[in-house]
Amino acid sequence: MHRGDRAKGYDVVGSIETNVADGFTLVAVGDLIVSRALTKSSQPGFGDIVDLLRGADVTFGNMETNIFDSRCFKGSPQAEYGGAYHVSLPELGPDLKAMGFNIVSYANNHTYDWGYEGMRETCRALDQNGIVYAGVGENLAQAGAARFLETPRGRVALVSFASTFESISRACHPAGEAPGRPGVNALRLAKSIVVTPDMLASLREIRGSLPNYCRDNEVSDTVEILGVTYKSGEKVGYSYEANSNDVARILRDLRQGKQFADFCIATNHGHAPGNWSQEPADYERAFAHRLIDAGADAYIAHGPHQLRGIEIYKCRPIFYSLGNFIMDDLRTPVGADMFESYGKDSRTDTDAEVTAAEMSVGYTSDPGFKDPVFYESIIAVSRFEQSQLIELRLHPIELGHSKRLANRGVPKLASPPVARSILERLVTLSQPFGTEITVENGVGVIRP
Structure with missing residues (x-):
């Protein structure tokens, strides 16, 4: 408990107040689609990125790959998978730690690409390297539970869930004699098509x-x-309604997480209405507000692989999508189903050729990842004083869209023209939420 709690009259059992020491900083990035150790390589400009990541109390990203050694792996690629079989070498665990990541979400549509065996191997790798993760578990109670990171400026809780997931991956509670099911903490959405x-x-x-x-x-x-x-409806499009049981459970887990912590992050992996959209799904804004009302100090969404707007609600940041942070997708092996999906032959075509085909076509009904917008993003640095968000700095990054596959997807600070384009787009996307972003020396700044 931090100094001043009793003087302020906090209910130390049920309080959902922010309670971090002055200077507390949160660095948040989007999807970590990475297959190798990057701190050991000579990627131009990557050292500047690592300096930003290491300079915070909490450095967060979405873990969108699996970690295991395919030479001794006991599992198999699943018939249901997240559009690609994401896999990384075991050396990624210590490398993420070396980059500065100390807390990650792991509930997403790729968690079960390699079944529960792949999920468990990845959890083991994160545990071995002291990286806190949330959103998965041996049953739904474990998957939904908050996980905690101890920092010198306060204890941080993370509640992670996915609104885009493979149905085979959804965790469940035990019932009677039936055991619980391992998997992800799912937020189910009922989808409707709005027509005139x-x-x-x-x-x-x-x-x-x-x-x-x-x-x-x-x-x-x-x-x-x-x-x-x-x-x-008046406008043709898509509409979503979150499952009321899932919402109640997530709000309860978040409230408990905050009661045991000084700062709480809620994070959602969701593609809706699609990777093509720069706007969040229609359910999400009200739901993000409910999470903050329940005690979240930040809501961080990821999944559509491109930036969406930023909102400040009750002096707390809401990131509707932080896009891609690393898209170093040199995955191997890719699995026989992917060869078939993209019309390739495993006897003559290579894993890289399958990956290139997937990147150009993308998921079902999406245009793929040919547009440079999927290779442009930000690093968001939130700084707190007197337990209040005092400044949010947005550092534009680019991931080398024009580079060959072997060199593409590794972030560096964006060049001035690209940085200006990224921030101008983010200003436009954030205007509907009433967010004012100024630009200072090529960095976006929000001061609530």
Whole structure:
């Protein structure tokens, strides 16, 4: 307990107040898609990036790969996987620590690419290197629980969940004689397609003409065809509703995490409505506010592989997506299913050629990662004084979009023209949230 708690009259059991020492800093980045040790290589400009990461009390990223030695691995690539079989060498564990990472999320759509064996090997590698992680476990209670990092300026809790995940990876509680299921802490979303009233009327006519259609349970304002729900609205698009049981459970776990800590991070891996979108899904803003109301000191989202806007709510930062931080995707092995998915032959084509095909095509319904926007991002540095966010600095980075595959995806501080473009885009994306970003010497600055 920090000095001043009793003087302020805090309820030390149930308080959700921020309680960190002056100068507390949080560095937050997006997706860590990395397959090798980078601190040992001679990547131009990477040393400047490492200096930023090491200069904070807490350095956070989304762990979007798995760590194991394929030569002795006992698992196998899964039939359901996150669009690519992400895998890294065991040396990544100590290398992440050397970069400065001390806390990561591990709930995402790639957690189960290699089954529970891959998840457990990755957890073991993170544990061995003293990197705190959250969002996975041997059952849902473990996956949803807050995990804690001790720092000289306060104890930090992390609650991690994924709104984009493979169904096979969802953790569950034990029930009766049935044991719990290992996997990720999932936030399930019910997806609807919003159409105009005229479109809905046409869809209702189509549905009524289908064989074996029953009108007994018909709902007037929606139409469901083959499991897809359509509803009426002013603007065509996608709409999402978070599962109420998952929301209640996550809010409870977050509240408990904050009660045992001085600072609490809530983090969500979600692609919705798609990697093509620079705007968050329609459910997310209200949900982020509820998390902060419950005690989160920062909400960090990642998943769509590009930047989305920043909001300051009750003097706490909300990052709707921090994009990619490392996209060094030299994965091998890639698995037979990926060869088939991209029309390659494992007898004649290489893993690198499969990876290149996946990067150009992307996930289903997405345009792939050909656009430079997927290789431009920021490092967000939040600084606190008197337990209040006093300054948020946004350092633009670029990941070498034009480089060959073997050299692409490693961050460096962006050149002035690219930095200006990144910050201008971020200013525009943040305007709907009322966020003012000024630019000082090529760095974005928010002062609440």
